[in-house]
Each structure stands twice: as structure tokens, then as C-alpha cells.
Amino acid sequence: MKKLFSVITLAAVLLSCLVPAAAFAADEAETEEATLVDDDWYAAVPYESWDQFEPVETDQSWYDVYKMPGDVYAICCNGQWELDICYLILGGDQALLLDTGLGLGDLKSLVDTLTDMPVSVLVSHSHYDHVGNAHQFDDVWCYDSEACVDTLTNGIEHDVFAYELEEGMIARELPRDIDLDTYAIPGTEVTRTVKDGEVIDLGGRTLEVLWTPGHTGDSIMVIDEANGILFTGDTYYPDDLYAWSDDSDVTVYADSMCKAADRIADMDLDWIYPGHNEIVTGTDVIEEVAGDLEQIVSGEKTDYVIGEEDYRYYDFPNDIRIVTLDEDPA
Numbered sequence: 067m068k069k070l071f072s073v074i075t076l077a078a079v080l081l082s083c084l085v086p087a088a089a090f091a092a093d094e095a096e097t098e099e100a101t102l103v104d105d106d107w108y109a110a111v112p113y114e115s116w117d118q119f120e121p122v123e124t125d126q127s128w129y130d131v132y133k134m135p136g137d138v139y140a141i142c143c144n145g146q147w148e149l150d151i152c153y154l155i156l157g158g159d160q161a162l163l164l165d166t167g168l169g170l171g172d173l174k175s176l177v178d179t180l181t182d183m184p185v186s187v188l189v190s191h192s193h194y195d196h197v198g199n200a201h202q203f204d205d206v207w208c209y210d211s212e213a214c215v216d217t218l219t220n221g222i223e224h225d226v227f228a229y230e231l232e233e234g235m236i237a238r239e240l241p242r243d244i245d246l247d248t249y250a251i252p253g254t255e256v257t258r259t260v261k262d263g264e265v266i267d268l269g270g271r272t273l274e275v276l277w278t279p280g281h282t283g284d285s286i287m288v289i290d291e292a293n294g295i296l297f298t299g300d301t302y303y304p305d306d307l308y309a310w311s312d313d314s315d316v317t318v319y320a321d322s323m324c325k326a327a328d329r330i331a332d333m334d335l336d337w338i339y340p341g342h343n344e345i346v347t348g349t350d351v352i353e354e355v356a357g358d359l360e361q362i363v364s365g366e367k368t369d370y371v372i373g374e375e376d377y378r379y380y381d382f383p384n385d386i387r388i389v390t391l392d393e394d395p396a
């Protein structure tokens with residue numbers, strides 16, 4: 067998901083000036099103007115950082131597609147505010163499509179133009195903006211979690227994500243006939259579940275599943291060590307990190323980021339391919355976020371502001387912002 071208004075940052079700066087002690091009470095903050103969507107969000111799309119990658123011409127203007135280092139296509143759903151990124155990972159005899167976006171485009175027909183290999187879908191977690199097009203595919207995998215299987219099987223009702231379809235959230239012509247007032251994500255059969263540490267073999271290319279609950283209980287990362295890539299889903303992407311939803315747990319999130327940092331410590335990874343926004347060079351940020359989350363969980367991090375939806379916004383000196391419910395972690 068995307069950036070919150072910078073008014074939150076401004077409020078944090080003002081407050082830290084006004085209050086001499088290191089900590090200040092969050093409910094003194096007056097940051098109610100903070101809104102989820104910057105009206106101008108589409109102006110910078112695609113972000114400049116994509117210029118370093120090779121664009122791929124396709125017949126679908128809904129998506130921006132790039133050929134990435136490591137034999138991967140990044141399929142950017144740039145017509146909608148979430149800026150979801152799906153990754154088509156090419157193996158020797160099989161391809162893996164990691165995540166499927168919100169489902170507004172025709173991802174299957176796009177993927178069919180990119181590879182002749184059989185394609186299996188793996189979702190990084192069960193949020194609506196990652197499972198939307200899964201129903202178009204015959205082979206759909208997720209982490210071995212009842213919640214994830216249930217969500218994929220049952221689909222997701224319109225009301226859960228209706229705000230994502232409101233005016234201002236969609237900036238390109240819809241690629242197919244969709245009634246935005248009723249659009250819901252169809253259910254689909256889950257054909258395989260994957261476990262923590264499981265190795266997926268695409269024929270001459272192996273990927274390791276790393277279970278990283280916290281953003282949701284069913285969140286995974288995928289490690290492609292040979293190609294130097296860490297796929298992080300929503301457990302990390304360059305923007306505000308969300309640990310406020312019903313299925314989030316900031317304490318578990320901290321443990322997962324520490325676990326991920328430990329797992330990749332001896333690997334020589336070049337890139338993070340995240341679930342939203344843009345590619346990240348290097349993986350040092352995983353350890354940084356782990357440290358930030360630990361500060362929240364331990365209570366060491368006491369300064370935050372309350373913004374939209376009464377969430378806590380924790381700003382860290384390393385430019386990372388973590389959003390949680392307004393309650394102390396268990």
C-alpha cells in the first residue's frame with residue numbers, strides 16, 4: 067500500500083520540537099488531516115527508479131511490464147493506487163507467478179504472452195490486492211494456513227475493498243468491463259500449500275519459502291539465492307509498513323523480520339522485489355526494519371503520532387514508518 071500524507075511527518079517534527087522530552091503522548095497530537103490517499107499519487111507513476119529496467123511492450127496498457135535481472139518479469143498494476151507488483155519467475159520448465167494484484171486487469175492473457183511454460187500462482191499473503199486474479203489460473207498455491215486457503219477458496223466480498231475502487235483510486239482506463247460498484251474477487255481452488263523452508267523447483271531454478279507472519283499470519287517471502295533476489299510481498303516494501311489490520315501482529319512481525327535478516331545474513335542478495343511500488347537495491351533494510359519493529363515491541367520507541375483511523379505512526383530516523391493499532395504490543 068502507499069504513502070500517507072506527509073502531514074504526519076510534519077506533525078511529528080513539530081511535536082518533537084515542542085516537546086523537549088524524548089517521548090510525547092500520542093493523543094496530544096493533532097494530525098487528523100492525515101489521509102490515506104494523496105490526490106496526486108498518479109503523477110509520479112511509474113516511479114523514476116523503474117527507468118533502470120527494460121520495459122516490455124505488451125498489448126495491455128493497464129499494466130507496465132519490465133524484464134528484470136534474474137529472468138523475472140515485473141508486472142506493475144499501475145492503473146490503481148496500490149501499485150501492486152506481480153512477478154513472473156521463469157524456471158527451466160515451469161514459471162511461477164508471485165501475486166496477482168487486485169484483479170481489475172486480465173492478468174492471465176498478459177502472462178500467456180510472456181511465457182509458453184505452465185504457470186503456477188503463489189500468493190505472498192491473502193490480502194485482496196494480491197489474490198485478485200488468482201481465479202484465472204488452474205494451479206494456485208499459498209502458504210499452509212487455513213486463513214489463506216479460505217480466502218482464496220471463498221473469494222473476497224466487494225465491501226472489504228470498496229474504497230480501493232472509488233473515484234481517484236483508478237487512473238487508467240479499465241481493461242475490461244467491470245462494474246466497480248459491485249466488483250468482488252471470485253474464489254478459486256487452492257491446489258498446493260507450501261510450508262516454511264520448502265523449496266520450490268521450477269526446473270533448474272529453486273526458490274525457498276520463508277514464512278514471515280506479522281503483516282498477516284499467512285505472509286511469506288521467497289528467496290532466490292542463485293539470482294540474488296529476495297521477494298518480500300508486503301512484509302517489506304518501500305513505503306509505510308502496515309501492521310494494523312485484523313490479521314496483523316506487530317510482535318510476530320518483529321520476530322519474522324529478525325528471522326528473515328538472520329536467514330539471508332550469509333547470502334549475497336542484490337535486490338528486494340517487493341509487493342508494491344518499486345524495486346530496492348540491496349537487502350540491508352530488512353535488518354533495519356527488524357530493529358525498528360523490535361523498538362516498538364520492547365517499548366523503547368515511545369514517540370509516535372496518531373493519524374487517520376486512529377492508527378499509530380512510528381517514524382524512524384532511517385526513513386521507515388510503521389503503522390500499528392493504537393495499543394501497546396502484547
Ligand SMILES: [Zn+2]
Binds near residue numbers: 191193281300
Ligand atoms: Zn498486504
